[in-house]
Amino acid sequence: MRLTWLIVFLVLACAAGYGFTIAFRKKLNILLLGAKDEPFAQPGVRWKNFVSKILLQSKMIKEPYGVVHFFIFWGFIFICLGEIPFILEGLFPQYPIPFLGTNPYFFLVKDVLAALVFVGLIVGLIRRWIVRPQRLYRTMEAFLVVLFIMLVILTEWISTGAKYALEPHSVAYSLDPVYRSVAALLSGLSESALVGIRDGVWWFHTAILLIFLVYIPNSKHLHLIAAPFNAYFGSLKPLGGQIKKLDLEDEMVEEFGVSRIEGYTWNQLLDCFACGECGRCMDNCPANLSGKPLNPKELLSRTLKHHLLAKGEVMQKYGLKSTGEESAEAIAEIAATNPEDAAILRQSLINDVVTEDVLWSCTTCMSCQVQCPVSNEHVNKIIDLRRYLVTMEGNFSPELQATFRNIENNSNPWGVGWNKRDEWAAELNIKRMGEAENAEYLFFVGCAGSFDNRARQVSAAVARIFQAARVNFVILGAEEKCCGEFARRAGNEYLYQSLVAENVELLNGYNVKKIITTCPHCLNTLRNEYPEFGGHYEVIHHTQFINELVSSGKLKLKQDPVSEPQKIVYHDSCYLGRYQQEYTAPRELFSKVPGVQLMEMDRHHDKSFCCGAGGGRMWMEEHLGERINDMRVEQALAKKPQAIGANCPYCITMLEDGIKETQDSEQLVQVVDPAELIVKLI
Ligand code: SF4
Numbered sequence: 001m002r003l004t005w006l007i008v009f010l011v012l013a014c015a016a017g018y019g020f021t022i023a024f025r026k027k028l029n030i031l032l033l034g035a036k037d038e039p040f041a042q043p044g045v046r047w048k049n050f051v052s053k054i055l056l057q058s059k060m061i062k063e064p065y066g067v068v069h070f071f072i073f074w075g076f077i078f079i080c081l082g083e084i085p086f087i088l089e090g091l092f093p094q095y096p097i098p099f100l101g102t103n104p105y106f107f108l109v110k111d112v113l114a115a116l117v118f119v120g121l122i123v124g125l126i127r128r129w130i131v132r133p134q135r136l137y138r139t140m141e142a143f144l145v146v147l148f149i150m151l152v153i154l155t156e157w158i159s160t161g162a163k164y165a166l167e168p169h170s171v172a173y174s175l176d177p178v179y180r181s182v183a184a185l186l187s188g189l190s191e192s193a194l195v196g197i198r199d200g201v202w203w204f205h206t207a208i209l210l211i212f213l214v215y216i217p218n219s220k221h222l223h224l225i226a227a228p229f230n231a232y233f234g235s236l237k238p239l240g241g242q243i244k245k246l247d248l249e250d251e252m253v254e255e256f257g258v259s260r261i262e263g264y265t266w267n268q269l270l271d272c273f274a275c276g277e278c279g280r281c282m283d284n285c286p287a288n289l290s291g292k293p294l295n296p297k298e299l300l301s302r303t304l305k306h307h308l309l310a311k312g313e314v315m316q317k318y319g320l321k322s323t324g325e326e327s328a329e330a331i332a333e334i335a336a337t338n339p340e341d342a343a344i345l346r347q348s349l350i351n352d353v354v355t356e357d358v359l360w361s362c363t364t365c366m367s368c369q370v371q372c373p374v375s376n377e378h379v380n381k382i383i384d385l386r387r388y389l390v391t392m393e394g395n396f397s398p399e400l401q402a403t404f405r406n407i408e409n410n411s412n413p414w415g416v417g418w419n420k421r422d423e424w425a426a427e428l429n430i431k432r433m434g435e436a437e438n439a440e441y442l443f444f445v446g447c448a449g450s451f452d453n454r455a456r457q458v459s460a461a462v463a464r465i466f467q468a469a470r471v472n473f474v475i476l477g478a479e480e481k482c483c484g485e486f487a488r489r490a491g492n493e494y495l496y497q498s499l500v501a502e503n504v505e506l507l508n509g510y511n512v513k514k515i516i517t518t519c520p521h522c523l524n525t526l527r528n529e530y531p532e533f534g535g536h537y538e539v540i541h542h543t544q545f546i547n548e549l550v551s552s553g554k555l556k557l558k559q560d561p562v563s564e565p566q567k568i569v570y571h572d573s574c575y576l577g578r579y580q581q582e583y584t585a586p587r588e589l590f591s592k593v594p595g596v597q598l599m600e601m602d603r604h605h606d607k608s609f610c611c612g613a614g615g616g617r618m619w620m621e622e623h624l625g626e627r628i629n630d631m632r633v634e635q636a637l638a639k640k641p642q643a644i645g646a647n648c649p650y651c652i653t654m655l656e657d658g659i660k661e662t663q664d665s666e667q668l669v670q671v672v673d674p675a676e677l678i679v680k681l682i
């Protein structure tokens with residue numbers, strides 16, 4: 001009889017294994033349609049990331065519900081381990097499995113965790129179905145997986161409890177409160193009834209398990225397998241240096257940027273499968289929250305993934321590796337017999353799948369990536385699409401056209417004459433590079449700090465502070481050019497690379513080693529992107545530098561409390577905060593101003609809300625949804641401050657515009673950079 005059941009089990013297990021393998025292999029083959037990528041270097045760092053992000057759940061654990069997820073994750077691991085003795089002992093009851101099947105401490109730990117998982121799943125159900133945050137969708141897939149796991153836990157408890165009732169002297173189960181309780185509940189039943197429960201529930205449990213096995217690769221829960229790989233293969237570059245360098249000289253490259261799903265690398269496509277649809281990315285996305293058509297969760301887990309699966313399946317059907325020019329003839333043949341398949345193969349990512357409004361809505365604020373627990377990278381994918389539009393089709397808004405032209409003609413997006421770049425410093429007696437021997441620091445002023453009237457005030461304040469502290473610094477004057485940051489994020493890699501080449505030649509020619517800048521966008525590009533082009537510099541933000549000057553006593557401040565503004569609410573810029581993880585220096589600097597009371601907005605530090613200017617949005621009209629800068633101003637004014645503290649020229653412009661747009665009062669709230677307060681104290 002046992003042999004018959006063993007054969008039945010083997011048949012079912014083989015069927016489930018086959019179903020799993022077929023579905024899994026299909027997904028893997030679809031993934032491998034993506035372009036080549038080799039994310040294998042530095043395995044030590046990769047394993048560290050894996051341990052931190054997956055095993056220790058470092059991102060999840062920061063949130064209140066993240067603790068529940070932590071226990072669900074580890075409980076799930078132990079439940080899976082517990083399946084080994086449970087299944088094997090069901091098949092071969094006379095052979096207890098060493099350690100896992102005989103160790104009472106293992107069962108104790110497993111069942112404490114399983115009980116926590118059970119409670120966690122109930123909390124999860126309540127969260128998703130009753131008090132649902134907007135980022136969680138009510139889907140049958142989400143419900144089914146909870147049901148599966150709950151049934152797996154319950155049936156294991158019941159079957160093993162019945163077994164314990166049959167073998168009350170078993171040491172293995174003696175410490176386990178769950179098995180003991182179930183055994184106590186069943187203790188009045190006859191032996192045959194207990195055997196019936198033990199075996200019947202074992203079969204029910206095993207059937208659920210095998211169905212679950214087949215279900216995983218056929219559902220969004222494939223993320224259980226894909227997420228650990230994604231954490232391992234994720235980019236090791238700093239967040240601000242992850243945009244891929246295009247080899248514009250390579251004549252073999254047919255197109256720059258991405259217009260077909262297989263143009264993404266397999267590693268980029270893996271993100272679609274790794275997404276657990278938790279919605280953390282959309283929860284702080286300024287584009288999504290301001291009502292624009294971009295929702296980073298939808299983009300990965302629906303739009304791109306569904307298209308990848310649909311197109312990947314058709315490509316496999318016809319054995320196509322790509323759908324570019326080289327396959328045009330094959331697709332034309334397919335069209336003759338199967339026009340629907342050909343239509344899918346011809347779909348372009350841009351407009352057929354992702355609308356232009358979606359891809360231009362992104363401010364590159366990086367909130368999505370910083371919040372994502374499985375290391376998904378949204379921003380690169382969006383920039384790849386923009387690159388195709390801009391470099392291959394020349395398709396971009398008239399505002400961007402004008403701004404690119406301004407940079408081409410005058411090396412700055414404002415379009416002011418290049419030779420006026422150092423007008424702001426006319427009365428400050430600052431030496432130009434080349435006039436001073438052995439200057440220690442280059443003050444890279446940036447386009448905003450040179451041409452925008454408001455940002456020029458910050459540049460002047462910073463220069464005065466440097467002079468008061470006797471910092472040995474110079475500026476490039478009219479030789480300075482736009483760093484190219486905006487051009488790259490707006491998709492214009494040609495313009496970006498030509499600016500970088502000119503700047504690197506200039507900076508290296510002057511043997512520049514240390515750069516200070518007031519603009520976090522310049523900072524990020526010079527620090528994280530220029531090294532790939534031969535520019536290696538130590539780049540410091542002015543708030544970091546001045547904070548250090550004050551802390552070290554090199555800059556003495558008057559201790560008279562400022563009359564106003566005293567109540568300052570602080571806004572973290574994306575490019576200094578999330579991109580550089582610098583949250584402390586600007587706060588400390590504001591706090592060094594006597595009388596200043598610094599306040600936090602509800603969204604601060606790595607959850608700070610973008611001002612709306614990044615990713616080229618500074619230079620584009622905002623036609624869709626609410627204005628992002630107005631939303632940020634509203635969040636700031638909710639704290640009733642006298643001023644909003646900022647550290648980025650783009651943010652200052654956006655916040656000041658937002659204040660003017662939304663407030664009627666004569667007494668408008670100011671926006672201040674800490675340097676503007678510090679300079680009053682020297
Ligand atoms: S970078 Fe910012 S704006 Fe762009 S998708 Fe991510 S969260 Fe949204």
Ligand code: SF4
Nearest residue numbers: 275276278279281372
């Ligand atoms: S992309 Fe990341 S943060 Fe967004 S839903 Fe998927 S797993 Fe969650």
